[in-house]
Amino acid sequence: MDALLSDKESWYYMKLLTFTLGIGMEVLHQYFEQKILQSMDFYVFVEKYKHYLFHECFPTVQCCECSQMQLAAQSKRGCLNEIQFQLLFEIAPPSKLDHYKKGRNNTIVKDxxxxxxxxxxxxxxxxxxxxxxxxxKSCLINNNTSIYGNPRFLETIKETRNFLAHSTDLRIAKSEFDTRWDKTEHAVIEIASVVGNYFLKLQKRKIDAFKDNELSMENIKTIIDNNADEVKKNLQTLVADQRKNTILIKDEIIENLTKYKDYLDELSIDIGSLKFEVKQYALAVVASCSAEETFDSQVHQKDAATRISEVSVTEKDKDNSRCRVEWRLETPSTWNLLEIKETLEKFSALLRQWFEIEFVYVGSLVIKTLVKKNVLDNQDQMRKSIHSFLEKIVDVCKIKTDVSAVIKVALIIDPGESDYKEEAEEQTSKIEMNKKDKTTCIFCNKSFDCQNCLQKAKIISSLEDELSGKNLNCI
Ligand SMILES: [Zn+2]
Ligand SMILES: [Zn+2]
Ligand SMILES: [Zn+2]
Incomplete structure (x- = not known):
């Protein structure tokens, strides 16, 4: 439980950092280009303020332009380091010898x-x-040049970034996350509103989608590949940790479950050289499996196990009522769970005829699904559905089946009915949309010959074949 809880805290960390470096920086770059540069090129701006920027890095060194405007001063403190300065400027060897002077110890006294x-x-x-x-600050604010927008909001985003950069364990508590999120989101929206109303509307929409959705690996990868901020290395660390932690948490869960001998059903499914050992547990059993086994809890467990067939549903509702089933897979370390998660979410429509995926947890392969009550009540039907679902997952996720492995699977079944909502039509139309737009890769929005997605493109086309074939009626 502790492992799961702290995992949530590192998730908060990832969420806030991804937001700050992603949407946050996108808004700031747009703001800088539109409202600070206006129509100037970035390098022209930097060149224009070169003298100021030079003395932010070398505050006490005289330069050849100081004769016109004295900026160097012994008391001055700069706010740029040499790495930042060299990022902005090319520095050639000195050619005008009267502009350049070295003192004792080879230090530059005039540059x-x-x-x-x-x-x-x-x-x-x-x-x-x-x-x-x-x-x-050094080019505009310190020179009493007014800027669009309130610089306070830039500082707020910087504070969030620094807070995250100085965290040693890469975790944040929920309360801290909530306050920081609100402040940062507000600051980003304020800056976006300075850029323009339409831009603001787009960003608000993006932020809402970001809040509602799971963290996307695509999003994190883009930041790792393109962002200028070194704090992005913490995202890299967390993604790598996630893979390791996954194994720890998973082992803990399965170990707890297998200690308990009272399961509802057991079956073994072979797909290629993979052997899936599936056990079904009722939710009440799992909840008490780590507690002391008292007479009372045993009664409850029996009760829960039999309740599945006893829950009375009116005949009219029976076809549509669904129950929650949580899949916990003890997956081999070679499986790329982050990729599997993304694939499962994309293709949930193809799997829904057996189990409807509600949520795939990124920390380990935990898949929350819904199953029709009449399937759950029929042992034979349930076994068939489990078999087909696993087969489809292996197929869709292109999981290698030529290396033999035993995968323990625990199904935790909540016999109570879910508050299921009919979303079938919406799901179908998403797939239909992807079918029509054949030139675009749904993973990266690039064209189908995108090298990175070649494998995914193959999956898509094979799925499209299926869609036009027999399975069309099922989704
Ligand atoms: Zn010079
Ligand atoms: Zn100077
Ligand atoms: Zn692609």
Missing amino acids: CLCRIDAKRSNEVDCMDITLMCAII
């Missing part, structure tokens, strides 16, 4: 600004929040 040029290849997205705030 030549003529040998320093803003890098032309830079765009706004070369800045992380720290650099952006430093540039706005």
Whole structure:
């Protein structure tokens, strides 16, 4: 339980960091381009403020432009480090010898600004929040140049970023997450509103979708690949940890379950060289399996086990009523669970004829599903559905079946009815949409010849074949 709880806290960390570096930085870069640069190129802006930026990095060193405007001062403190400075500027060896002077110990006492040029290849997205705030402050605010929007909101986003960067265990408590999220979201929305009303509307929509949806690996990968902020390495660490933790949590769950001998049904399913050992448990049994076995709890367990067939449902509702079934798979370490999770979510429509996927947990392969009550009540039908569902998962997720492995599967069945809502039509139309738009890869929105998605494209086309065939009626 502790492992699961702390896993939630690292999830909060990931969520807030992904938001800050993702949507947050997108809004800030757009704001900088539209409202700070206006129609200027980024490098032209940097070149224009070169003298100021130079003395943010070398506050006490005289330069050849200081004769016109004295900026170097012994008391001055700079806000840029040399790495940030070198990101913005190309520095050539000194050529105008009277512009450049070295003192004792080989230290530069006067530098030549003529040998320093803003890098032309830079765009706004070369800045992380720290650099952006430093540039706005030293080039504009410190020179009494007014800017669009309130700089306080930039600081708020920077504070969130720094808070996350200084976290040692890469976790945040829920209360901390809630307050930080509200503040950061508010700041991002305020800055987006400075860019323009339409932009604001788009970003609000994006933020709502981000809040409602699970963290997407695609999203995290994009940040790891493209973001300028070094704090993104924490996302990398967490993704790697997730793979390790997955195994720990999973073992714990299965171990607890297998200690308990009283299960509803057991079956073994062979798919290629894979052997799935499936056991079905009733929810009440699982809830008490770690507690002391008292007479009272045993009565409850028996009660729960038999209740499945005893729950009375009116005949009219019987076809549509569904029960929750949670799948817990003890998966081999070679399976890429993050990819499997994404695939399962994308293709839930193809699997729903057996089990309807509600949620796939990223920490381990836990799949929450719904099953029709009349299937659950019929042992034979239930076994067939389990078999087909597993077969389809193996197929859709392209899981290798040529290496033999035993996969323990625990099904935790809640015999109570779920508050199931009919969403079938919506799901179908999503797939229909993907079918029509054959030129676009639904994973990355690139065209089908996207190299990264070649394998996924194959899956899609094989699924499309199925859709046009016999399974069309089932979804
Ligand atoms: Zn100077
Ligand atoms: Zn010079
Ligand atoms: Zn693609």
